[in-house]
Amino acid sequence: xxxxxxxxxxxxxxxxxxxxxxxxxxxxxxxxxxxxxxxxxxxxxxxxxxxxxxxxxxxxxxxxxxxxxxxxxxxxxxxxxxxxxxxxxxxxxxxxxxxxxxxxxxxxxxxxxxxxxxxxxxxxxxxxxxxxxxxxxxxxxxxxxxxxxxxxxxxxxxxxxxxxxxxxxxxxxxxxxxxxxxxxxxxxxxxxxxxxxxxxxxxxxxxxxxxxxxxxxxxxxxxxxxxxxxxxxxxxxxxxxxxxxxxxxxxxxxxxxxxxxxxxxxxxxxxxxxxxxxxxxxxxxxxxxxxxxxxxxxxxxxxxxxxxxxxx
Amino acid sequence: xxxxxxxxxxxxxxxxxxxxxxxxxxxxxxxxxxxxxxxxxxxxxxxxxxxxxxxxxxxxxxxxxxxxxxxxxxxxxxxxxxxxxxxxxxxxxxxxxxxxxxxxxxxxxxxxxxxxxxxxxxxxxxxxxxxxxxxxxxxxxxxxxxxxxxxxxxxxxxxxxxxxxxxxxxxxxxxxxxxxxxxxxxxxxxxxxxxxxxxxxxxxxxxxxxxxxxxxxxxxxxxxxxxxxxxxxxxxxxxxxxxxxxxxxxxxxxxxxxxxxxxxxxxxxxxxxxxxxxxxxxxxxxxxxxxxxxxxxxxxxxxxxxxxxxxxxxxxxxxxxxxxxxxxxxxxxxxxxxxxxxxxxxxxxxxxxxxxxxxxxxxxxxx
Ligand SMILES: Nc1ncnc2c1ncn2[C@@H]1O[C@H](COP(=O)(O)OP(=O)(O)OP(=O)(O)O)[C@@H](O)[C@H]1O
Ligand SMILES: [Mg+2]
Numbered sequence: 001x002x003x004x005x006x007x008x009x010x011x012x013x014x015x016x017x018x019x020x021x022x023x024x025x026x027x028x029x030x031x032x033x034x035x036x037x038x039x040x041x042x043x044x045x046x047x048x049x050x051x052x053x054x055x056x057x058x059x060x061x062x063x064x065x066x067x068x069x070x071x072x073x074x075x076x077x078x079x080x081x082x083x084x085x086x087x088x089x090x091x092x093x094x095x096x097x098x099x100x101x102x103x104x105x106x107x108x109x110x111x112x113x114x115x116x117x118x119x120x121x122x123x124x125x126x127x128x129x130x131x132x133x134x135x136x137x138x139x140x141x142x143x144x145x146x147x148x149x150x151x152x153x154x155x156x157x158x159x160x161x162x163x164x165x166x167x168x169x170x171x172x173x174x175x176x177x178x179x180x181x182x183x184x185x186x187x188x189x190x191x192x193x194x195x196x197x198x199x200x201x202x203x204x205x206x207x208x209x210x211x212x213x214x215x216x217x218x219x220x221x222x223x224x225x226x227x228x229x230x231x232x233x234x235x236x237x238x239x240x241x242x243x244x245x246x247x248x249x250x251x252x253x254x255x256x257x258x259x260x261x262x263x264x265x266x267x268x269x270x271x272x273x274x275x276x277x278x279x280x281x282x283x284x285x286x287x288x289x290x291x292x293x294x295x296x297x298x299x300x301x302x303x304x305x306x307x308x309x310x311x312x
Numbered sequence: 313x314x315x316x317x318x319x320x321x322x323x324x325x326x327x328x329x330x331x332x333x334x335x336x337x338x339x340x341x342x343x344x345x346x347x348x349x350x351x352x353x354x355x356x357x358x359x360x361x362x363x364x365x366x367x368x369x370x371x372x373x374x375x376x377x378x379x380x381x382x383x384x385x386x387x388x389x390x391x392x393x394x395x396x397x398x399x400x401x402x403x404x405x406x407x408x409x410x411x412x413x414x415x416x417x418x419x420x421x422x423x424x425x426x427x428x429x430x431x432x433x434x435x436x437x438x439x440x441x442x443x444x445x446x447x448x449x450x451x452x453x454x455x456x457x458x459x460x461x462x463x464x465x466x467x468x469x470x471x472x473x474x475x476x477x478x479x480x481x482x483x484x485x486x487x488x489x490x491x492x493x494x495x496x497x498x499x500x501x502x503x504x505x506x507x508x509x510x511x512x513x514x515x516x517x518x519x520x521x522x523x524x525x526x527x528x529x530x531x532x533x534x535x536x537x538x539x540x541x542x543x544x545x546x547x548x549x550x551x552x553x554x555x556x557x558x559x560x561x562x563x564x565x566x567x568x569x570x571x572x573x574x575x576x577x578x579x580x581x582x583x584x585x586x587x588x589x590x591x592x593x594x595x596x597x598x599x600x601x602x603x604x605x606x607x608x609x610x611x612x613x614x615x616x617x618x619x620x621x622x623x624x625x626x627x628x629x630x631x632x633x634x635x636x637x638x639x640x641x642x643x644x645x646x647x648x649x650x651x652x653x654x655x656x657x658x659x660x661x662x663x664x665x666x667x668x669x670x671x672x673x674x675x676x677x678x679x
Contacts, residue, residue, distance in 0.1 A: 027509070045560050142575070175440060187353075203392055205400060207365050207385075207398065208392070208394065208459075209400075211363060211385045211392045211412075212411050212412035212459070212463075213416050214386060214415055215386065218415060222331040222400075222411070222415075226403075307402075311401045311402055311443060311445055311447075
């Protein structure tokens with residue numbers, strides 16, 4: 001306010017009334033701030049809002065994209081047995097994979113955390129590899145290892161007297177394989193996030209807990225996990241979104257087969273939208289999880305903000 | 313209620329740093345013992361070994377007569393207050409205090425009773441539902457103490473609990489800690505590098521330096537009869553003056569001869585004590601409060617006249633300090649504020665020779 005008044009006074013005598021207000025508007029901080037963020041707003045609008053809006057618009061069209069049918073595509077999809085299977089399949093895939101990634105990630109992170117700093121870097125680097133390698137490439141490697149006739153995994157299994165497993169040929173094993181590869185590729189992300197979170201818990205809290213009478217497990221339950229809650233929930237949320245959108249692993253390993261039994265939203269959307277040429281329905285498939293994930297994200301992030309306010 | 317015995321305890325950190333070099337200390341039941349010493353002297357290490365947070369390289373620590381070297385902290389029945397409080401940020405004040413009791417499976421009502429009792433002692437009743445973030449430094453300090461009190465442990469351990477507080481709050485909390493100890497009477501080991509804190513709180517003060525114990529004793533004993541030059545210089549504020557001097561014997565009497573020729577007679581009751589060192593170079597130690605203006609002292613035996621020329625004068629209100637330099641050393645004196653002292657003007661002073669100390673520079677022992 002005071003600033004406004006002084007600038008107005010300074011500019012007042014020299015400019016006519018109309019120019020004065022315009023200049024004042026231009027000088028106001030919020031105006032300047034808005035102008036300066038305009039490029040970013042434009043980028044977000046162009047790269048995020050427009051495609052998202054367009055996808056929603058597409059999903060409401062008929063197959064030929066000539067008429068508006070509202071939620072018709074969704075109605076048709078929900079009636080289709082295959083799509084109901086895809087929903088179930090995607091949820092099973094995402095939830096199992098995220099839980100496993102979180103558990104393994106935490107396990108690896110706490111092991112790394114207890115390695116002295118000198119040796120830690122090498123291990124951290126090696127364990128990050130699966131996450132860094134382009135997934136299409138590494139999945140191809142797994143595909144070879146799962147290959148029915150040349151599977152190296154089966155070779156090892158039979159060498160130690162186990163049965164050969166139809167990794168990609170039988171629906172349940174195919175699901176396991178997809179989850180396995182996703183967990184393999186995604187665990188390092190959890191590991192690195194959890195490692196950072198573990199490092200941020202002050203040692204003194206563990207010392208205080210030890211003196212208060214906590215065993216190692218109780219320290220984990222009452223100190224470590226609550227202190228990591230924000231990172232855990234953000235990581236899980238993020239991974240859940242990414243895993244629900246996963247495409248390349250299913251595409252490379254099973255391509256939805258056998259008998260469309262391993263499709264997830266993304267691979268099914270591609271099949272319906274691009275391969276079968278029904279773009280509106282493909283858009284509807286890929287949008288299906290959006291409201292649910294958005295709702296989850298809203299509650300998780302609200303919890304995070306609230307805890308941040310209380311604790312940090 | 314318990315006693316703690318420390319026997320020939322050594323702590324060597326990885327890399328060969330000997331933080332504690334074989335200390336012996338017996339702490340009695342209900343006693344308030346303060347470990348004091350300069351930074352890096354091994355106070356925290358000692359305390360953390362009592363807590364079980366740090367392994368002992370050799371020696372033994374006993375709590376209530378049982379060797380606890382290999383007992384984990386949770387089974388030692390001790391409570392500790394950390395310098396930066398180490399409150400659990402995700403728990404309310406109530407839960408912070410209740411946590412230890414909950415882990416020990418106390419019944420709900422008993423926990424509530426104890427927490428509320430501690431909250432009353434520490435005057436933090438209205439804060440119980442808050443998270444630590446919403447507390448001031450002093451309030452956090454109280455919660456940290458509350459967490460220790462509710463446990464009713466055998467031993468309280470404090471590691472510089474007041475050093476994060478501002479000066480005024482520090483004095484207030486100091487009184488508070490003393491009051492709490494008088495109420496609960498738990499055996500307490502308290503670490504600080506502030507000698508005023510040590511003097512005001514302790515039943516016995518342990519002065520440490522470079523990983524060894526220099527002297528153990530009640531505050532008054534440390535003040536009046538320090539055993540070493542280090543203790544003499546560490547206890548008391550402003551610190552004791554050390555002036556290079558020579559002990560001279562003349563016709564049965566002993567004198568302290570300062571380098572500028574001034575001669576200070578040693579009181580008769582001390583001559584026997586120092587006789588063996590006659591003719592040697594020594595350090596003459598005298599506290600600023602025992603160097604006073606001649607005009608403010610009534611004549612009595614043992615006062616030796618001395619002329620000093622103030623160079624810096626610091627009026628503090630209740631008293632005035634002045635500093636002068638001689639032989640490269642600084643001398644501080646504490647005089648009555650009524651005495652006119654001005655820089656560059658020689659002042660007639662008296663040294664209270666009944667309170668002096670003679671230090672053997674070869675061993676740094678007080679003779
Ligand atoms: N984890 C450690 N590894 C190696 N050396 C250590 C370790 N902790 C402390 N030291 C060393 O041990 C010595 C004593 O440390 P300690 O923390 O006991 O000092 P202190 O008396 O508490 O000092 P302060 O008043 O600064 O807290 C120091 O020289 C310190 O550098
Ligand atoms: Mg310390």
